[in-house]
Amino acid sequence: MRSIEQFGDLQREVIEWRRYLHENPELDFxxxxxxxxxxxKLASFGINRIETGIAETGIVALIQGEGGDGPTIGLRADMDALPILEASNKPWSSKVPGKMHACGHDGHTAMLLGAAKYLANTRKFSGCVALIFQPAEEVELPSGGLKMVESGIMDRFNISQIFAMHNSPGIEVGNFAICYGPMMASQDDFDIVVKGKGGHAAxxxxxxxxxxxxxxxxxGLQTLVSRNTDPTEALxxxxxxxxxxxxxxxxxxxxxxxxxxRTLMPSVRDFxxxxxxxxxxxxARSAGADVDFKYIRSVPITINHTKETSLAIKAARDLVGSSSVDDKIKARMGAEDFAYMLEARPGAMIxxxxxSTAGLHHPAYDFNDDALPYGIGYWVNLVEMVLAGR
Known part of the structure; x- marks a missing residue:
């Protein structure tokens, strides 16, 4: 089992990066x-191949291992903030009124940078790691994840598997959670215009x-959930x-x-x-009116693939022990545009x-810096395990 303490010195530096990003939030693309x-930062680590401007402001950087030829796996972090006025009262609160990192993307970016520095220094793996820094996760359509996939990053960088990590308030620091199959819901939006006949309210x-x-x-729409959908099928x-x-x-x-x-099954989405x-x-027609209807399919279901989920579980348990990794967490009805990358390549999110922080998208939320070494350690474990056969 890898010791989390070995990332202690790196943690102090990564905290500085994370808090700088928190103070300077930016939106969408x-x-x-x-x-x-x-x-x-990536260039300062000695990483030579860095491509910028992907999906406007996205980045892909490649670290070649010293173990020879092998596959390329992708590690993804999101970079964008939210249009929320911060109320965390932390010394490193947002300096930009009306914008804040309320979903922890500052922490996600900092953890992947920390892992990048460690991996660029050690390179104890075969093959290659593609570090994917994505904009516009919080944008519905087209999101940064979709645009990066459409830009061809999977083929251009020969990515064979893809992984992501998201922080979760309510789960103890030092613990991980994941599940096989659907982990987060699809997100679709609809607009209805009811067309009647106006008049005086009297x-x-x-x-x-x-x-x-x-x-x-x-x-009536609520009966579609309560009376027309199988209770075991989330809608x-x-x-x-x-x-x-x-x-x-x-x-x-x-x-x-x-x-x-929101749903976890394609057939329920169609329904x-x-x-x-x-x-x-x-x-509407039964009352002499009519409707205009528009339905927009936005983010797909986030579906963890079996092999890659097992790899993620093993990497996490090797870091923190079996009891600190819940591999049967219930699927959540929030949406995540990493789903587009999981449609393009097999992979998993953890x-x-x-x-016990404020919830995601809450004005008082802040990423917990105590989680940083665990995230860095997970990424390092995953890479060395998948690409070195540990």
């Missing part, structure tokens, strides 16, 4: 300063009220936007509504797209514990 910082009988119809549609349908009249005494001509759909439209249209 516009992570120019972050990408420049990452590129400069004379509803002379109108076709789209507000009432919209309310019926919202309730979430949430209406999150509703726009009607701007005055107390007006029945509008139309109501705009929108929401999100949701089909039935949301049928339900909304049926309710959660790393962030302790």
């Amino acid at each position: 516009h992570v120019d300063n972050t990408a420049r910082f990452v590129t400069e 004379a509803p009988h002379r109108a076709i009220d789209p507000v009432v119809i919209a309310a019926q549609i919202i309730l 979430v349908i949430s209406v999150t936007k509703l726009k009607a009249a701007q005055a107390y005494n007006i029945i509008p001509d139309q109501v705009e509504m929108a929401g999100t759909v 949701a797209e089909r039935q949301i439209c049928m339900t909304a249209r049926g309710i 959660y790393i514990g962030n302790g």
